[in-house]
Amino acid sequence: MSETPDSAVRTYIRQHSAAFVDELVEWLRIPSVSAQPEHAGDVRRSADWLAAALRETGFPVAEIWETPGAPAVYAEWPAEDPDAPTVLVYGHHDVQPAAREDGWDTDPFDPVVTGNRLYARGAADDKGQVFFHTLGVRAHLAATGRTAPAVTLKLLIEGEEESGSPHFRDLVERHAGRLAADAVIVSDTGMWSETTPTVCTGMRGLAECEITFEGPGQDIHSGSFGGAVPNPATVAARIVAALHDEDERVTVPGFYDGIPPLTDAERRLFAELPFDEESWLRTAHSRATLGEHGWTTLERLWARPTAEVNGIGGGYQGAGGKTIVPASATVKLSFRLVAGQEPEKIERAVADWVAERVPAGIRHRIAFSAATRPCLTPLDHPALRSVVRAMGRAFDGETIRFTREGGSGPAADLQDVLGAPVLFLGISVPSDGWHAPNEKVELDLLLKGVEASAHLWEDLAGTLRGTGGPDA
Missing domain, CATH: 3.40.630.10 (Zn peptidases)
Incomplete structure (x- = not known):
């Protein structure tokens, strides 16, 4: 046969x-x-x-x-x-x-x-x-x-x-x-x-940027000048802290525009997968989940956009103390994007959002890497x-x-x-x-x-x- x-x-x-x-x-x-x-x-x-x-x-x-x-x-x-x-x-x-x-x-x-x-x-x-x-x-x-x-x-x-x-x-x-x-x-x-x-x-798509904040022309004494001039590290920290609201939603205006709703059928199909959150957390080397309210872990990972702080630095990082106002600080951010979002629009929105939060006396530069579309x-x-x-x-x-x-x-x-x-x-x-x-x-x-x-x-x-x- x-x-x-x-x-x-x-x-x-x-x-x-x-x-x-x-x-x-x-x-x-x-x-x-x-x-x-x-x-x-x-x-x-x-x-x-x-x-x-x-x-x-x-x-x-x-x-x-x-x-x-x-x-x-x-x-x-x-x-x-x-x-x-x-x-x-x-x-x-x-x-x-x-x-x-x-x-x-x-x-x-x-x-x-x-x-x-x-x-x-x-x-x-x-x-x-x-x-x-x-x-x-x-x-x-x-x-x-x-x-x-x-x-x-x-x-x-x-x-x-x-x-x-x-x-x-x-x-x-x-x-x-x-x-x-x-x-x-x-x-x-x-x-x-x-x-x-x-x-x-x-x-998901991806948009990434590095933001540099520059204040004094050099590191300066925090006793002689601190509290009287803007601190670029403080500006960096405030921008990072303002990136999400209390519901873990990204606060950049227009960030969620154009995203089609997740259908009941799609949510049901996600829920049918044998997802063990405790096992997943062990794989993530983490102790708890956290993300946009109203969505499951898999929905957050696959169907929702995110903003992450990939790095933040500025000022003295060595052993002991060094009482300075640093000359500069840097933040690295990445944004995972879903269908309906345009990387170019997200980049413009992020750049505008950052610019609005930079006080007088601080210069900043924002540089985006090549984006990937969802x-x-x-x-x-x-x-x-x-x-x-x-x-x-x-x-x-x-x-x-x-x-x-x-x-x-x-x-x-x-x-x-x-x-x-x-x-x-x-x-x-x-x-x-x-x-x-x-x-x-x-x-x-x-x-x-x-x-x-x-x-x-x-x-x-x-x-x-x-x-x-x-x-x-």
Whole structure:
């Protein structure tokens, strides 16, 4: 009896999984740390390695795209049908800094397989989740008998995500024609847990600033001058204290404008997740929750904007006392943004709000870093249902629930420039330790990602043409 499509996919993956892991280990040995200039050559070597691997996978086009910083990799595999939809996969090949002395049990760039776990920097974030698409597309072809994917498949794998993607939007705008797609799949995210498979539906945006307050031309004696001239450290403290009201709402005028209300259905879906607040607090190394009144912890993390003080300093910081009015003080702030908020408007509102609170005699400068826009996929979007169906097949029919991501990424740039919906397909779990010592990936989940990828292209081909299967 012939195999079903699902069993054919699994058979192919099982037969090729060992070679797949070996190839991933080879890639993980390259310390592609974009934040450290001494690794610039390694980031380029990582891009070259990936481009070669994609050509070996079968992509007829695999190119290095230059930026003023680190290179990106672009690949394309046209569908046999010229009218087939086009899907773009996004990920990144750069990784966070890592060294044995940071607390790693092994060398972070000497991958180790222990049982079902692969330990290495980038194993989960994001090389493992990029690479599962290579075996996924081959399994898709083997199971369907196709010689090319059911969709025109494109990949854009950047090299600066861990450095804030400073050149990413310009890259997308310059190559918008080549990148044109009907849907974008982001594989730089994860699931709720090993036992609760989920699909992410959105990421928050980010705006950051550093504010410098300058008072006296130098540090001056607090007995001779204190109380008679403005103190920049006091100004910094007052602005930080005024950032939230008694209900932990951000006081910047217009901050909440344009945010759509969270629906009852969305709140219900959040509440269905097996959230253990005490366990979460242990993970957060904190003793109590605190946030905007009227919202649960998950709602605060995923669906509400925030303002955080990332740093505050000024004046004498050494041992003992030094009675001065300091010459300057600095505050670093970050704002996580949700759908409906425009980073540019938030930056202007924050700048105006700060300026109104600076007294005469204090000069101030406010500098914003490159902002990241929020993105959100509606729960009823047909392409999202395709991702859910593909995940459901990989996880043997388990219910696939929904999450959002409290962090930020460049996915919204793809959505804005290309005008395509952004979907998320990831299998990493919180215990994988992104950015932390001993980062790892669960190999059985990584192969589930391969399987979901293998199923997704046929499903999306039908959905994006309007002929997809029944809703899942």
